[in-house]
Amino acid sequence: RISREFRNWKRYKGGMAQDIWVGEISKGDYRPITKFRGTDNFPMWHESGLYFTSDSIDGTMNLYRYDFKTEQFTQLTKYNDYDVKYPSLGPNHIVYQYAGSLYLYDLNSGQSKQVPIEIPSDRTLVRRFLLENPEKYVYTFDLSPKGKRALLNIRGEIVNMPTEKGVTYHVTPNSSASREKSAIWSPDGKWIAFFSDKTGEEELYLVSPTGGEWKQITKNGFAFCTNPKWSPNSKFIIFHDKFMRLNLVDVASGTIKVVDQGEYDDAWYEWGIQTYCWSPDSRWIAYSKMEQSLYPSIFLYNVQTKEHFRVTSSMTKDWSPSFSPDGKYLYFLSNRTFKPIMGFVDQNHIFLNMTKPYILILKEGDLSPFAPANDADQEKSAAEESRADKVLITTENFSERNIPAPVKAGNLFRLEAVDGGLLYLKKTENEFLKYQFVNDENQARNLELHRFTLKDQKDETLMEGIGQYHLSADKKRLIYRAGNKFGVVDLGKAKVGDGALNFKNVTLWIDKLAEFKQMFAEAWRIERDWFYDPNMHGLNWSKVRKFYEKFVPFCGTRGDLNYLIGEMIAELNAGHTYVYGGDLEHGKSVSCGLLGADFSMENGYPKM
Template sequence: AQTFFYDPQWSPDGRKICYTDKRLNLFYIAIAPDSGAVDSGGAVDSEAGGSESVDNGGVGSKPSPILVDTDTYDHPVRSLDPVWSPDSKWIAYTKRLDNHLRAVFLYELATATAHQITDGMSDAISACFSLDGNYLFFAASTNYGLNTGWLDMSSVGRPVDRNLYVVVLNKEESSPFFPESDEEEEEKKEQKKEEKSNGDGKNTNGAAKGGQVVTVKIDLEDIDQRILALPLPARSYRSLQAADNNKLFYLESAGRNNGYTLSTYDLKERKSEVFLENIAAYWMTYTGKKLLYRSTGNGYAIVETKEKPKGDHERLKLDKMDVLVDPRAEWRQMFNEVRRIERDFFYDAGMHGLDWNAICAQYEPWLDHVGHRHDLNYLFGELIGELVVGHAYVGGGDMERIDNPMIGLLGADYQVVDG
């Protein structure tokens, strides 16, 4: 391939994938028709996006990607952070504006139209839909400005605080913070009784029992007037993900070398609590009932989201897994990746006047003499050194841990007297 792709996101219906390329173009591609069986290897013979159709070109051909949007400002974070709506008909993402602050956008597949829903006066990140499709959450900062110039060293280490927000997508939907009353609770109870008496396995909003079918209705008119702040203090929030029972999960920085604190906000109870501490990352299942997390100690575990884990929970026994590895095949693939990465991302398209393919061909035969990852890193360093450029670092890899012998040294115990 002549490019790199990032951050693929599979739609909830399993029929589409959105992704970003190295030019910060956001695409989606239909891999199956809107009805019938999912078959990623066969032809796609359906419209994807109303007026935009997938050009399947005949049986067995590949579907064509459809451009959603482009971020016009390059940045090390090479993604527009896209997420699908529960019904797979909308994509929410964040994009940099002319002021270099990010705004939240909604893309409707049916009309092939993107809509900006935040005003760009704050830096918005990490949009996610609630599982029922009624809300869209995101985090936004009003003190991010100095960090927009990511290469400006004066902004390094500068803390950024964000608040959490919720967008009421349907104008008929009430605010999640609407004052509660006894009468309203009685009406809800009666409504639940009616739904149960229907006996058709569906509730009144058309969603099948168990949440398998959700219809997302978004009223774009005056949507910016339906953005509400969650009653939480500003912190360094990130990685928002919705869970079952209208819960929102999010990470908060716990300070240098301490990872993150994973917390949850319950829209129904209108309160937050710490869920887990010392977290490096986490991933939510589509149903929102369980999550996988990695601790700062590199251990992995799966827990349910319905309540805070109690006590110690069992880590995944990954050390019991066996993987068949062909080191030489891996090293050759890594060498080719180094070639492609420098070709595609080096700041000078002329590669400092070098014939880059010829240089790589000159060094490639040395792969036959590599016997250890240390050798491979040395070879990478020599190859990249031909570019004569700073900040082109080489490191990492699977290195054997060798115990360092403890060497005895001469010493003495002494005490200063009269002096």
């Protein structure tokens, strides 16, 4: 059976609940003495009785005794809040954990008393410390408008660092008590936008690129905000939230409008509206929204008229839209290449390498970018060629103007438009994994960066061995990630290591106890916002937070914090509510040998 101690489920009554069994070794007559559907564990034999813990009365673990002579059960402790944990039997007492203390249960008097314990400690594991190897803690990254500086979110703080020479600015210094994330630089270079939970909820803020006072933009208590994107004119920001909404924020007024809201997710990584972009004139938003088919489709939104237009059908997976800088095309990725191979073992059809870039000609009547050259067409002026200042879109018959790029289909990700063409990431090795995606945390080094140019229809590999990239606002430089290596290079051929960022001047002081408080609060919010039952299984979730939060200051390690968070979410009485990760402290392991075995073959069979 499975112990509930680290399964984060209290009051469990499923088929894996523990029972107490007894029997004689010589007879092998083992039988359960506890028949309760819940948990019974930690048996301790003493004289004619068996002591153990059980949650059989009200779901709270308490001490019990079973008398072998009378076959009666007696409840010894009667707590109804925190569980009795990890009891251990001595000659005359049972020691156990209750709340944040140890208690002794006297076997003779039947009374419990707290054990006063004081352990003088320097608490070295939670001391304020200088973060080593900050490149290992990068969450998101971006570039300044012209790509001269890098903007990184490192362990919940925002750092503005030079790509070559210059000063490193700690934009949000000494902010261990809150988590700052998803920092992006405005195209006009004046502001850095980011999310922070310093109020207790995630909100959007602005700050000068060199730091200083924060300007709070939203005050709505958003949940799990992701992927903010500035409009090219630096007046608006769009971002996605837990409620699958694409939110449009007027930076000057703080006014918020919901562009659209998704209704479906695949119960894994793709949910709501996750990929989106601005047109060069800041008047249009293109985005992909998950549909009932569990395929995302491309839509357009006119910021001025507030109209929505469907671009692709729900029958294909279409995502990662990006407007061409000249405003004439909308590029996106789509899985429309169905060329199955046969599996050697079961002869099933296997669909791989399904993705190609597609090109939507925005204005009806415009020629395909691959149309043969015509002398009459070349008489047009350069000004007529670009519509960056006013993008013209015919809002019907999109499918008639949608063409695939002449690129070999593959496993592609993260398309971005550039002058004269587009970029995308490509995974060349097959992977036994259905849900594949790329974000800033991707530390893999198994992707190639490709550039496709419209004029000569050439597809070339610019970089190999990276995991993610971002363009500067002028689309002339890019920042890449390869494992924990970061670099900034001009748009063109490069290799990992070129333009490497130097983290030596990144000095982040970390206050672990302040971090612990923030992490606990965020874990509580995650359950509040994501748990499938809005009623939280009938719990007063705010009360549950207070019930456990008071122990956070006493956590001496990240392992302590994880355990405390686990105890809190275990109150939900639900499976698969786990806690993992973090700066866990591991003692030095000591290897030991194991007994071997001798094998021989007898009558054609192995004998051990």
